[in-house]
Amino acid sequence: MVADKNSEKSIHNNDKLDVLKSTQTVIRHALEKLGYPEEVYELLREPIRFLTVKIPVRMDDGSVKIFTGYRAQHNDAVGPTKGGIRFHPEVSEREVKALSIWMSLKCGIVDLPYGGGKGGIICDPRNMSFRELERLSRGYVRAISQIVGPTKDIPAPDVFTNSQIMAWMMDEYSRIDEFNSPGFITGKPLVLGGSHGRESATAKGVTICIREAAKKKGIKLEGARVIVQGFGNAGSYLAKFMHDAGANVIGISDAYGALHNPNGLDVDYLLDRRDSFGTVTKLFKNTITNKELLEQDCDILVPAAIENQITEDNAYDIKARIVVEAANGPTTLEGTRILSERGILLVPDVLASAGGVTVSYFEWVQNNQGYYWTEEEVEEKLEKVMVKSFNNIYDTAEMRRVDMRLAAYMVGVRKMAEASRFRGWI
Numbered sequence: 001m002v003a004d005k006n007s008e009k010s011i012h013n014n015d016k017l018d019v020l021k022s023t024q025t026v027i028r029h030a031l032e033k034l035g036y037p038e039e040v041y042e043l044l045r046e047p048i049r050f051l052t053v054k055i056p057v058r059m060d061d062g063s064v065k066i067f068t069g070y071r072a073q074h075n076d077a078v079g080p081t082k083g084g085i086r087f088h089p090e091v092s093e094r095e096v097k098a099l100s101i102w103m104s105l106k107c108g109i110v111d112l113p114y115g116g117g118k119g120g121i122i123c124d125p126r127n128m129s130f131r132e133l134e135r136l137s138r139g140y141v142r143a144i145s146q147i148v149g150p151t152k153d154i155p156a157p158d159v160f161t162n163s164q165i166m167a168w169m170m171d172e173y174s175r176i177d178e179f180n181s182p183g184f185i186t187g188k189p190l191v192l193g194g195s196h197g198r199e200s201a202t203a204k205g206v207t208i209c210i211r212e213a214a215k216k217k218g219i220k221l222e223g224a225r226v227i228v229q230g231f232g233n234a235g236s237y238l239a240k241f242m243h244d245a246g247a248n249v250i251g252i253s254d255a256y257g258a259l260h261n262p263n264g265l266d267v268d269y270l271l272d273r274r275d276s277f278g279t280v281t282k283l284f285k286n287t288i289t290n291k292e293l294l295e296q297d298c299d300i301l302v303p304a305a306i307e308n309q310i311t312e313d314n315a316y317d318i319k320a321r322i323v324v325e326a327a328n329g330p331t332t333l334e335g336t337r338i339l340s341e342r343g344i345l346l347v348p349d350v351l352a353s354a355g356g357v358t359v360s361y362f363e364w365v366q367n368n369q370g371y372y373w374t375e376e377e378v379e380e381k382l383e384k385v386m387v388k389s390f391n392n393i394y395d396t397a398e399m400r401r402v403d404m405r406l407a408a409y410m411v412g413v414r415k416m417a418e419a420s421r422f423r424g425w426i
């Protein structure tokens with residue numbers, strides 16, 4: 001009897017932590033609010049295309065290991081699909097599908113001519129050599145080459161992938177295509193057609209959202225206490241930008257633990273000591289857990305690591321006045337409801353982290369035209385896009401009396417629904 005109850009509870013909890021299911025719930029809600037019929041939901045609830053591939057890789061010890069990879073293309077009514085590739089042991093089909101839907105929403109929110117895509121490989125790059133990673137990256141591109149390309153589906157970096165991996169992937173695709181194809185992938189090194197400002201773009205976009213949200217809440221950034229969960233690409237740049245803006249970064253974390261000091265951390269030192277996977281806390285003894293970090297007193301909390309970090313179990317213990325989601329899916333629907341009820345301003349992932357795809361779009365435009373912009377030009381364009389998108393969603397939320405997540409979904413879903421309608425699909 002007890003076992004049954006436990007397993008029932010665990011199914012119930014798993015359901016709540018199922019990122020695809022919760023995304024579908026908000027999509028349905030957004031479409032209903034906008035007055036779209038059921039078939040629009042049926043079209044948008046899952047990717048239109050989903051590929052599972054097996055990638056054999058010769059390991060350094062001579063053995064062959066077979067990896068599983070995915071590529072999801074959510075909706076290509078607006079234009080080619082676009083989205084990152086994640087290398088992580090916990091990548092799953094449902095996660096990749098949800099991530100591709102979020103990409104569609106982001107592209108709609110910042111008004112890019114793309115639909116959403118996403119890819120992932122189940123692997124742990126922290127335990128692989130450089131050469132093994134290269135063989136895996138090239139093998140993945142060969143496996144998905146038929147459905148991707150500069151005018152079909154354009155990948156980019158995500159968790160545990162970086163500009164070196166993008167460079168190998170671009171080279172492999174160029175060999176298959178028999179043309180130099182920099183527009184196949186974004187997040188490349190500058191010398192291979194990468195864009196100025198791409199590496200820090202996600203954090204720049206989050207910084208702009210934090211600044212705008214702080215204005216709405218009457219919080220001065222200078223001296224504001226900030227906690228950032230995750231110290232990888234998004235989290236580390238963000239800590240730096242917050243520090244440079246005069247905020248007091250009092251907590252950071254990685255997969256192994258968290259550092260907290262109410263008087264402020266030495267951000268420059270931590271940046272200097274972090275490794276390429278965003279690990280730094282292993283160097284310290286006096287760490288706390290990620291869970292404890294999220295519950296510390298602060299003004300601004302930025303989850304910048306992984307999914308399902310703020311849930312019904314800890315949302316009542318969050319002390320921040322503003323939560324800005326740099327990570328994809330860090331707050332569950334129950335978590336969102338509780339924060340919202342408590343008057344905490346939550347800036348959702350599909351808006352806050354859209355700076356990355358925006359500058360990826362700039363990179364693709366520069367590749368297509370063969371004419372490259374300065375860092376200042378990129379930053380100026382990004383600033384305009386993010387401020388406009390933030391205010392559009394904030395105002396929609398106020399006008400429709402909904403939380404910012406639902407407002408963002410309403411804005412994000414509209415463009416693909418309209419494009420699908422004009423194409424005669426629905």
Ligand code: NAD
Pocket residue numbers: 157158159160161202229230231232233234235253254255256277278279290304305306307326327328329353354356357
């Ligand atoms: P990254 O691989 O550079 O860094 C990930 C960080 O999270 C590392 O510090 C890692 O130690 C930490 N981490 C991993 N597992 C953890 C766990 N279980 N608990 C706590 N911390 C953990 O990845 P990133 O590119 O910075 O991406 C972080 C988040 O931001 C992801 O949700 C990603 O989808 C999202 N995002 C990234 C970009 C981008 O351009 N990089 C764009 C949009 C959204």
